[in-house]
Amino acid sequence: MPSIRFHGKTGTVIGTQGHAFVLAVKDGNKIKSVLATPEHMKKVN
Secondary structure, eight states: OOOOOTTTTTTTEEEEETTTTEEEETTEEEEEEEEOGGGGGGOOO
């Protein structure tokens, strides 16, 4: 499960690792990579 720091953030899927997704999420001025499984994500149009 991703850290609470990233709760509600929007990111871009940049790859997969096993059945989880690697996301690029902006945290302040840095781009960080976050591992999240599909049940912790929802699609944004």
